[in-house]
Each structure stands twice: as C-alpha cells, then as structure tokens.
Amino acid sequence: MSSTIYYFGQFELDPAGRRLRQDARPVSVEPRAFALLCYLVEHRDRVVPRQELIDAVWNGEPATDAALATGLRTVRLAIGDSGREQQFIRTVHRRGYQFVAPTTTAPTGSGPAAEPTTAVTPAGGTAGDTNAGSRDMIRFCRTADGTRIAWAATGTGPPLVKTANWLSRMDLERTTPLFAHWFEGLTRGRRLIRYDERGSGLSDPRSSFTLDEWIEDLDAVADAAGLDRFPLLGVSQGGPLAVAYAARRPERVSRLILNAAYARGRLARARDAAEREEANLDLRLSLAGWNAHNHSFQRFLTAQFFAESPPQRWDELNSYQKRAVPAASGAKFLEAQSRLDVADLARQVACPTLITHSRDDPRIPVSEAAELADLIPDSRLVIFDGRNHLLTPEEPAWPAFLAELYAFLAE
Incomplete structure (x- = not known):
C-alpha cells in the first residue's frame, strides 16, 4: 500500500x-x-x-x-x-x-499542504494532457482577514475576471454539463480567472457573509493573479458584487459585463408588506427543500434558474449546489443575497458597462436589468429572448451573449 x-x-x-x-x-x-x-x-x-x-x-x-x-x-x-x-x-x-x-x-503523517495546488482535468481529458487551455491549476490565496480563497486561471490571453456567484465549487464546475460551456465560451483568446468565495466550494467555510468580505475575496484573487486592471464579469448574484467592486475600485476595472444581474436583492427591493412576504416565502420554501431534502421544494428554487429546461437539469443543479456548500451556509448565502443593495454604488460606476438579460427570466425580472442600465451612467442594455436565468448552450441567447461580450471587450 x-x-x-x-x-x-x-x-x-x-x-x-x-x-x-x-x-x-x-x-x-x-x-x-x-x-x-x-x-x-x-x-x-x-x-x-x-x-x-x-x-x-x-x-x-x-x-x-x-x-x-x-x-x-x-x-x-x-x-x-x-x-x-x-x-x-x-x-x-x-x-x-x-x-x-x-x-x-x-x-503519511504530514497532513495536507497548507496552500496546495491542484491540477483539474475536464471530462474527456487526461491527467497527462499538456494543452495549457485544457487544465486548471487551482491555487489558494489569503484575504486581508486571513480567509483562504481557492482560485484558478483557464486559457491564455488578456484577462477576464469572473466574480463568484451562487455556490461555486471549482473542482466540479468545469466538468459538469451545467457550466462546461461557460469555459469554452469565455476562454476564446482570453485568460479566465475565477474563484470560490468564502463559505463556498474549496474556500474556507464562514458563518456570515457581507459585501465588504466578498470584495476582499476579489481583491485577494486579483492580487494573486498579478492583475492591475481588468474587465470584470458578474453573473446573477455575482452582478451586485461586480457593480460594487467597479464603484469602489475604479482604478482596477476597465470594463464591466453584467448578465442576469440586479442592483437590489428581493428583500431589499420589496416595496410593501405583500412583496416582503413574497420574498420571505421564496426564501423559506428554498430553505425548506434544502434542509428537508424534499424533491418538490428543491425544484422550486432550481426551476427558476433553468425555467426553459427539462426537470433533469433542475435536479442536476440541486445535486451540484449541495456538494458546493453545506445547507446551513447555503441558507446564509440566500438571505445575504436577498438583502444586497448596490443601487447607490451603481451610480458611481465610471467604466463602460454591458448589461444583458433574458426577457422572461423568472428568478430576476428583466426590470432589474433596466434599473441597472438606468443607474449606471455609461451602460448599454441588451435583452435576449428566453426564460432561463442561467444561459444554456442550446438556446439562441447563449451565442448572442458571447457575440455581445466579445464585441464589447474589443471596443
């Protein structure tokens, strides 16, 4: 042995x-x-x-x-x-x-290295594959408060940094069919830098989550990757973080791309008691399904991410997110996200910004994208036909999004 x-x-x-x-x-x-x-x-x-x-x-x-x-x-x-x-x-x-x-x-007897580096080979590759674009080297860095953050770079070329969003796990996401197309799409002549935020995936577990801490995570990753100035992509919950980072670190963000994003979480944007109750019900149903392992309750949340996709995809997301983070942390993530409000910071974003959104997104209404476009001074809004919150490779909105993204980066 x-x-x-x-x-x-x-x-x-x-x-x-x-x-x-x-x-x-x-x-x-x-x-x-x-x-x-x-x-x-x-x-x-x-x-x-x-x-x-x-x-x-x-x-x-x-x-x-x-x-x-x-x-x-x-x-x-x-x-x-x-x-x-x-x-x-x-x-x-x-x-x-x-x-x-x-x-x-x-x-034997030594325990794991304090800051290991891990090679990740996507499905269909082999551990001996030497193609620089086919492997990720997962690395670790530390934030100002000592939290260990897992990050990786994929592909070659100018950088594109993607903020962390809803329950990532770096050693799984590239090989799962749910997200594999993002890597092929975002690394065409680009070096994609991504990470697991605190409390998620391979990064250190945490019991609380704040916008300031998430900004610290991104600071640490950008520093570790040796980046001074870079375009920043925020998808879904990663959108408010990207907006806040661009406002607070204008010297670092050259261009901002937002997809399926919002300025205010559901609780933060509730205008009256009825909308607050709807937001709280959404949160309670999502948590009930997660904690009780109730199949129908679990689908309540994941069906909103892939409304135009078959139920099998909802179940794949259920399985993935449970492996990405413990249920208790997932509950804190959901609540923290629902209370995010970066509307005031959005007005301070000075870099050119591209905002894209699916017209019938059931998780984040298209009106939230319109609000972002109204708040961010130098912004452009592009709306795609479709109902998926997270874009899938087979829908027309996916190649349309990539075309808009690369045209915007080339400007």
Whole structure:
C-alpha cells in the first residue's frame, strides 16, 4: 500500500493506514471496495482496464465483470458518486475506469499542504494532457482577514475576471454539463480567472457573509493573479458584487459585463408588506427543500434558474449546489443575497458597462436589468429572448451573449 495520503473533495484516503475519512469522520468501506478505490486513485493518471483492476484487487482469485461492477458501486456509494454523475470515477466505454477528481497528496503523517495546488482535468481529458487551455491549476490565496480563497486561471490571453456567484465549487464546475460551456465560451483568446468565495466550494467555510468580505475575496484573487486592471464579469448574484467592486475600485476595472444581474436583492427591493412576504416565502420554501431534502421544494428554487429546461437539469443543479456548500451556509448565502443593495454604488460606476438579460427570466425580472442600465451612467442594455436565468448552450441567447461580450471587450 502507498505511504501517501490523498485528498479529494471532502475526503482523505490513507491506503497504508487503510482509512477513508470524510470531513475528518471515518467512512466504512469493505476491504475489496477500499482496495479498488486505492488502486484507481494511485493510477489516476490513466484509464485502468477492467482486467487490470480485477488482477490487482482480486490477486489471482476468480472474479467476474459483475463482481467488479458490484465493487465499484460500493466505492461510489462510499464517496457519494454515482454511475450517472461520475464526479469521482469515470467509466470509459470499452476501456475501463479512471479516477478523475482533482487530488492533492501529502506523505503519511504530514497532513495536507497548507496552500496546495491542484491540477483539474475536464471530462474527456487526461491527467497527462499538456494543452495549457485544457487544465486548471487551482491555487489558494489569503484575504486581508486571513480567509483562504481557492482560485484558478483557464486559457491564455488578456484577462477576464469572473466574480463568484451562487455556490461555486471549482473542482466540479468545469466538468459538469451545467457550466462546461461557460469555459469554452469565455476562454476564446482570453485568460479566465475565477474563484470560490468564502463559505463556498474549496474556500474556507464562514458563518456570515457581507459585501465588504466578498470584495476582499476579489481583491485577494486579483492580487494573486498579478492583475492591475481588468474587465470584470458578474453573473446573477455575482452582478451586485461586480457593480460594487467597479464603484469602489475604479482604478482596477476597465470594463464591466453584467448578465442576469440586479442592483437590489428581493428583500431589499420589496416595496410593501405583500412583496416582503413574497420574498420571505421564496426564501423559506428554498430553505425548506434544502434542509428537508424534499424533491418538490428543491425544484422550486432550481426551476427558476433553468425555467426553459427539462426537470433533469433542475435536479442536476440541486445535486451540484449541495456538494458546493453545506445547507446551513447555503441558507446564509440566500438571505445575504436577498438583502444586497448596490443601487447607490451603481451610480458611481465610471467604466463602460454591458448589461444583458433574458426577457422572461423568472428568478430576476428583466426590470432589474433596466434599473441597472438606468443607474449606471455609461451602460448599454441588451435583452435576449428566453426564460432561463442561467444561459444554456442550446438556446439562441447563449451565442448572442458571447457575440455581445466579445464585441464589447474589443471596443
């Protein structure tokens, strides 16, 4: 057994000590399944053929493909994977299996490195892929208050910084079908810099969230990436943060792009008791579904992100966001976002600004985009036909958004 400890997601795998932990808590795995997991992790740089796995793990004992399939199901159950999601173990048709989750290592007894760097390979690539645009190097930086923030750069060319938004997790988002098209689209001749804000994904957990803290996160990432001045993209909840940052750091933001954004969260913009009650009901239903794992309640929130998409996409977002952040933190995120108000800061934005929005977005009404355009002096509003809050690759609004984005950046 290897004398190396492996860290992936929320897990710690110690082959020599025969231990698997999740968030420092032991995970029980039967010996054969544990050996399968160890072998796949130790050989994660390649696809491992079925027969090689059987030979290595069964050590010459008779075994069938069915026995291997059972062992792999046991492994996936232990680490929260599935044959459909394949976030950790990918099945390569007619070839075998590959462990694909980003992994850091440390010698036995040393614990993980304080500031590890992790290579992330997208689905369809291999750990040995040397194409600079096909891999992310996840790095870590620290804010002024000491919070550790995970960030990465993808692609080559002039920078484009994307603010963090609703529950990101950097080691998962690039390989999930929900968001993979954003990376292909935003790295055409650009170096995309993104990050997990505090309390989300691979960044340090937090119990409270404020606009000032989110600005600190972005400051730390821009400094770590060596950026003085750059265009800034804010999508959805990342929009108010982008507006506030452009207003408070005018020397750093050259151009501002906002998509599906708003100046005031739902509670902040409520005009009377009825609208406040609607905003609170929206919040309570979303949290009830999350905490109680109620399928219909969960869909209440995610259906608003992909209103024009099939229910399968809603469920994919449910699964993703639960892996991105604990339920308690997600609740605090939702409440903090609903109270955001950057209307006064929007009036102070001095850089050219492009605002885009789907006409029938059910999560953030198009009237919020119109308000942003009215508040920001040098701004232009483009409205796309569509009902999705987050743009999908198959809808006409997606290529239209990219065309507007690149034309704006080229001005």
